[in-house]
Amino acid sequence: MVNIITNQIGYQCKEKKVAVFRNVTGTSFSVVNANTGKEVYNSIVSSPIDNVASNEVIVLGDFSSVTTPGTYQIKMEGAGVSYPFRIDVDVYKPVLRDLFRMYYLQRCGCEVTKELGGIYAHPACHTSLATIYGTDKKIDVIGGWHDAGDYGRYIVAAAVTIADLLYAYEANCSIFEKNFDIPESNQTTPDLLCEVRYELEWMLKMQDPETGGVYHKVTCAGFPGFVMPEEETEPLIVSPISVTATASFAACIALAIPFYYNYDEEFCKKCYQAATRAWDALQDLHMPGGFKNPADIVTGEYADATDTDEIYWAAAEMYKLTGKQMYHDAFKKLVTEKVWLGYGWEDVGSFGNRAYLTTSFPTDHEVMNKITESTKEYGKQLFEASKKDGYGVSLGNSYIWGSNMVVANNALVLLDCYHLTKDKSYRFAAKEHLDYLFGKNPMATCYVTGHGITSPMHPHHRPSVAKNKPMPGMLVGGPDAGLHDPQAVATLTGMPPAKCYVDHFDSYSTNEITIYWNAPLITLLAEFM
Structure with a gap:
């Protein structure tokens, strides 16, 4: 499970940029060039936040100062690295x-x-x-x-x-x-x-x-x-x-x-x-x-x-x-x-x-x-x-x-x-x-098929199932704490609301x-x- 979470598609150069850290004890983080490993920025994280919807204690790290186009990752000692993401004017x-x-x-x-x-x-x-x-x-x-x-x-x-x-x-x-x-x-x-x-x-x-x-x-x-x-x-x-x-x-x-x-x-x-x-x-x-x-x-x-x-x-x-x-x-x-x-x-x-x-x-x-x-x-x-x-x-x-x-x-x-x-x-x-x-969500999933590092592979979408490949560019429904389909009940019972999502073609209420x-x-x- 990734513990440093960002927008996986990326950020425009001059937009504000904030990462989420969960299950971490560190107080500082760094932004590194994903291709060279060179550190380009470092800072400290926020005070802890008790995030009830996901049942997590998290901290935040602002890296808005990083504006140079490129591909980056965020690191924290003992917590690993984030998925790579781009910063660019045309990232979207x-x-x-x-x-x-x-x-x-x-x-x-x-x-x-x-x-x-x-x-x-x-x-x-x-x-x-x-x-x-x-x-x-x-x-x-x-x-x-x-x-x-x-x-x-x-x-x-x-x-x-x-x-x-x-x-x-x-x-x-x-x-x-x-x-x-x-x-x-x-x-x-x-x-x-x-x-x-x-x-x-x-x-x-x-x-x-x-x-x-x-x-x-x-x-x-x-x-x-x-x-x-x-x-x-x-x-x-x-x-x-x-x-x-x-x-x-x-x-x-x-x-x-x-x-x-x-x-x-x-x-x-x-x-x-x-x-x-x-x-x-x-x-x-x-x-x-x-x-x-x-x-x-x-x-x-x-x-x-x-x-x-x-x-x-x-x-x-x-x-x-x-x-x-x-x-x-x-x-x-x-x-x-x-x-x-x-x-x-x-x-x-x-x-x-x-x-x-x-x-x-x-x-x-x-x-x-x-x-x-x-x-x-x-x-x-x-x-x-x-x-x-x-x-x-x-x-x-x-x-x-x-x-x-x-x-x-x-x-x-x-x-x-x-x-x-x-x-x-x-x-x-x-x-x-x-x-x-x-x-940048508790599932650490880009909810648009075909984009980001982790995205839905099994949407409830008939052409995607028929061809055994998710059609790109579809926003899935996302977490549903109501567990409105049998697959959700079988998989997600007891999960916090923000994590009631399953990437399965039978979960029509989440996927x-x-x-x-x-x-x-x-x-x-x-x-x-």
Whole structure:
């Protein structure tokens, strides 16, 4: 077990850099050139920290003074050395590339070529018409991205994924102008917008042309075995319309439209009509909040206890897009009840807040203040939690299913606070969350497949299992103290929360992947590159 833990991918030259030491008695450490063994820096460690979430006593070592590009390791007498890591201005380019290319490799309904997909190439899959549940009507819903380790496609997951990717492009479009080796590369439209459009085109097919409502998902009745996507040939079923899907659809489509103004006016018009119809449908959809699987469908449910935050997001995005008073009134009414927060698929309020805070149309002063103060208070809570954790993350002891998504999303909230307050301590706290995902964590594992020294080799991801090799560039779910699968129960019972992770393809609660876990990590990288 390694006792000196760092971000395994590395650090940019001028960023703050902190290593974690556990099970050590030394008080000083050194940074050495990994190729020559020459010491380039030495210092002392912090006072001991009792890290409850990992059941460890740890100390920290700041080596921010090391800024010269190179490959390094950290040493402490009696404790060994860290894994090697790079310091360089472009250290994150390779991982960003794979995190983004994951979306092409997850494409459904088209051929993934050998040239671009390597061993994960496959012919067009899931190309049959899908039956609308409870009817004999069949529709074309070909396209989009496979959502996760299975081959389902889900609207609420797609919406937040697209939002995060567009935020990443907005934050730092230059890093997405290069050739990412997708079929649309080297065209006028940037690769990221091409890839996102592939998902948007599928989402448009999921809207009912008669009501404007949006179907929740398309899957088979159950999950397939660990096979390649073209081998899942059971009938496709379109699950019923839901409020959460319809509202998330309206919000996502409205957000996307301005990004395509300069590339395809007709597509923007089509999207505007779809978003408007979805909003109008929300006024007529009288159904329980959230979504429940029909009795004979057992694929991912994406249930949600409330749909108000999705409507909140939709109202904000429609107002930001159009400036129409009816959307402004709807949003203000919801803010009066509550400021919704969160960047996950279930809690989407922060997407709505971001839209309102950045609109060019007139805003309500009281509403702006309420959103700003609520966001800052939320960020402060996360910041205080991260200061108490030796690894610098804001989870406390709450390591849930998809904890790595929470890490990434919390980092985005911290960055919101940084932009609102200009307090650089929030930015550093967000960076600590990135370091955690890249290896500075109690498992000493880079949670992105194919990167770092130790990374998941057996993700719960059907193409990876079928090919017996992990597809690169996938962020796995991470520690889940709830032990929500039999493999986790068998392997992890009694472990501290931050160590409830197992690299096994049967552990879907700790080692699965999804499109909306990669997306906030890409957004986070865009802020730091």
